[in-house]
Amino acid sequence: MTKKNHDADVAFIKALAELLRENDLTELQVKRDYSDDDSLNVRVSRHVQQQVVAQVAAPAPAAVAAQAAPAAAPADAAPNDDPANDPGAVTSPMVGTVYMQAEPGADPFISVGKTVAEGDTLLIVEAMKTMNHIPAPRAGTIKRILVEDGAAVEFGTPLVILA
Template sequence: MTKKNHDADVAFIQALAELLRENDLTELQVKRDYGADDSLNVRVSRHTQQQVVTQVAAPPAPNSATPASPAAAPAPAASSEDPADDPGAVTSPMVGTVYMQAEPGADPFISVGASVAEGDTLLIVEAMKTMNHIPAPRAGTVKRIIVEDGAAVEFGTPLVILE
């Protein structure tokens, strides 16, 4: 009977991997309970290499223009405009949904040009029904807010840029 469960579990995991791929998901977690002392907890995830490929593929697009010399100059500017490369970028520590205020209708935590102290809440990332306050890593001024309220973010996604 253990072999039968094992074969069924393998087929189940393969089906989860296929769901992940077909629906363009990055992670899927399922727990199956077979009995009091028998369960299967599966977490299938994939690296978001597509995002990395997209970011790497974006700068060469201007270089593929017909005139080679003028296109070579904007390439460094395009990579310096990537928010993730900015030294003041505050990135998401988790996968979740961004909220700019404590509750609907409330004032947002930050706005462009606002001064923040180290530890001030910049925004909230909800993950698995838990509201995680994202603190300012240092004091500074909000130069740019990259994400929108209610947007889904991945681990490492730039959220805010501080000066």
């Protein structure tokens, strides 16, 4: 690749990153073909913190008084039950659709309690008609499966908890 192509590619990637930011996108993938044996395949992604806003009708005055004295949390309750914070969480590396088995009707790759080795396929995330096998980052036992077959996931979505 020539210096001219390199400079143009860097400018192209910067422009993609700007498009990502301006349009509030989480991921963008583009392939440029220069010739039969020369191409550029770029995927630009960013982590976006999602903010959930819930609208709740104002409670009656009696309900407000009942809420004023919150009950103590049970001693065995986890202080933060967010699966993304679990040290065994395996997250999605891309935006796509989750498949739990290689093809419809086949046995799922994993189930709760199953032991997996490092590199074993946990599930598939389809992105842009490409089936991406998500490997186990380490050996362990499947503690929780956090997604359902056919579910849409974002970049960074917790998929599985490994113990």
